[in-house]
Amino acid sequence: MNVLIDKFDVFAGGFWLTLQICVLAAIGALLLGAVVAVLRISPVPPLRAVGTAYVNIFRNMPLTVVLFFAAFGLPALGSNADFLRIPGLDAIFSRLGTDLPYFRFGLIALVLYTAAFVCEALRSGVNAVPAGQAEAARSLGLTFGQNLRHVVLPQSWKASVVPLGSVIIAMIKNSALVGFFGVVGDLAQTADQLTSAGGYAFIPVAIGISVGYLIMTVPLGALLDRLEKRQAVAR
Amino acid sequence: MSQQNTVLYDVPGPRQRRITLISSIVATVVLLVGAYFLIYRPLEEKGQFSMELWGPLVDPSNESFSQVWDRLGLGLKNTLTAAALAIVSSLVVGTLLAVLRIQLKSLARRRFTGLATPLSYLLRGLSTVLSAVTRVCVEVFRGLPVVITIFFVARGFPEFGVTFDTLWYLVIGLTIYNSVVIAEILRSGMEGLPGGQGEAAAAIGLSPLQSTRMILLPQAFRIMLPALISQLVVVLKDTSLGFIISYEETLSIGKQIIGVLDNPIQVYVVIAAIFIAVNYSLSKLAQYVQHRLSRGRKSAPRTGAADTELGTEAVAGTTT
Numbered sequence: 001m002n003v004l005i006d007k008f009d010v011f012a013g014g015f016w017l018t019l020q021i022c023v024l025a026a027i028g029a030l031l032l033g034a035v036v037a038v039l040r041i042s043p044v045p046p047l048r049a050v051g052t053a054y055v056n057i058f059r060n061m062p063l064t065v066v067l068f069f070a071a072f073g074l075p076a077l078g079s080n081a082d083f084l085r086i087p088g089l090d091a092i093f094s095r096l097g098t099d100l101p102y103f104r105f106g107l108i109a110l111v112l113y114t115a116a117f118v119c120e121a122l123r124s125g126v127n128a129v130p131a132g133q134a135e136a137a138r139s140l141g142l143t144f145g146q147n148l149r150h151v152v153l154p155q156s157w158k159a160s161v162v163p164l165g166s167v168i169i170a171m172i173k174n175s176a177l178v179g180f181f182g183v184v185g186d187l188a189q190t191a192d193q194l195t196s197a198g199g200y201a202f203i204p205v206a207i208g209i210s211v212g213y214l215i216m217t218v219p220l221g222a223l224l225d226r227l228e229k230r231q232a233v234a235r
Numbered sequence: 236m237s238q239q240n241t242v243l244y245d246v247p248g249p250r251q252r253r254i255t256l257i258s259s260i261v262a263t264v265v266l267l268v269g270a271y272f273l274i275y276r277p278l279e280e281k282g283q284f285s286m287e288l289w290g291p292l293v294d295p296s297n298e299s300f301s302q303v304w305d306r307l308g309l310g311l312k313n314t315l316t317a318a319a320l321a322i323v324s325s326l327v328v329g330t331l332l333a334v335l336r337i338q339l340k341s342l343a344r345r346r347f348t349g350l351a352t353p354l355s356y357l358l359r360g361l362s363t364v365l366s367a368v369t370r371v372c373v374e375v376f377r378g379l380p381v382v383i384t385i386f387f388v389a390r391g392f393p394e395f396g397v398t399f400d401t402l403w404y405l406v407i408g409l410t411i412y413n414s415v416v417i418a419e420i421l422r423s424g425m426e427g428l429p430g431g432q433g434e435a436a437a438a439i440g441l442s443p444l445q446s447t448r449m450i451l452l453p454q455a456f457r458i459m460l461p462a463l464i465s466q467l468v469v470v471l472k473d474t475s476l477g478f479i480i481s482y483e484e485t486l487s488i489g490k491q492i493i494g495v496l497d498n499p500i501q502v503y504v505v506i507a508a509i510f511i512a513v514n515y516s517l518s519k520l521a522q523y524v525q526h527r528l529s530r531g532r533k534s535a536p537r538t539g540a541a542d543t544e545l546g547t548e549a550v551a552g553t554t555t
Binding site: 026033043044045046047048056057060061062063064065068069072073076077172173174175176177180188191192195201202206209210214215217218221 | 238244247255258259262263266273274279281283372374375377378380381382383386387391394468472473475476478479486499500503506507510511514515518545
């Protein structure tokens, strides 16, 4: 059991790195997902087709394949994902600026994959708004933008918070996969490292790693349950 | 498509149609130019479109074509085997788990009247503890990443001297995670049923187990079928994690092919296409089933249908 105490800094470092990946990927996925959602509900057919194709491709592809694509495809496109070395941001998340690009590749893959689910969560929220609401807004003479801002989005937001939350939880869990793709030092890779190379007993390591993930996922899940119950009452 | 957008737009008039047409053309041109300069050109410069790289995958006259597809076929077979086993076992285990949790919950509420007081307290305590234990197990395994579960299974079982084929590690790992998720889907389906269903079952003298088996479970299955199918898509996608424990599924085979032919992008494009084709048809099946179900239950209130749809999306998100 003393591996948990001896190697506490390793576990803590892994947890911290996983948390960094999750925060960055969540921000990226929410932004990209919002863009794709806008594409999917836009009035211009080609943009809609692009959005639909994006969602269908990334929702039906295993994340593993997306990760492989990021790791092999981006270099072939002549990019080492250096555009993610955003000044200022890479001071906080030091891994963004390192020369080994796997952290950035993993991040890009997670963002691309999760954005498809974020898009669907947002869109299902918009679709959950009764048609009469937008019709009433239009008949009052609100423009498209006003309609979205004052009538549709506030309501759709309520309907998409819970799905969005579960998408983010899923993303936290998916981030474990990045550790098997050359991102050294996150929780999943720590498990591998300590049990195979470090030669530590399996059970304590497993407990440590599990606790690391559960700290992130369980409170978020409980929060979502609460939100869901409150919304169910409000409805 | 127009149906989905009626929420936001009126039926376009002539002017709006013209604007839409013009912006469509502009958008198409911009997208094509962007794709050409950002994707096609760099790939072309690196020679990624050469027949040397694509040949073994698409050209039947290439000498390695049949070999490559033999291997890929084997990988696909292994993927589907693992997926089928994992799906069947997680459905069975998940159903049992859901029934167990419902039973324990109702047991924890029971008073055990007619027994000696200490005994009834003991029984109540026991059932409360059991129900808490199952709850904790469910929360733990739902909160852990599947990768980690599979990895733990593959590393942990040999630790205790239990060794299997890698196939079984993968199946066990997937089953642990997905049975818990399926149990939660079914449980929420059963708890979402109108209370009158369970009460009526109790009133005609069915035991709690009987009423779960004959009244609640079938309805929960029916309501939650779309969510279940999307969970099955997730299982199929997750079998690709087998490469971590070096199970020979499609991706590891792809890796072997890449090791020989050195054409990673081409092989992954083909593998992605295979996965997308299979999963897309499964998702379409889910949509069709949902459509059939909502048509079959015309009498049910409209909000109910909307809720299940949302639930499906949420579940599809939760569990990937």
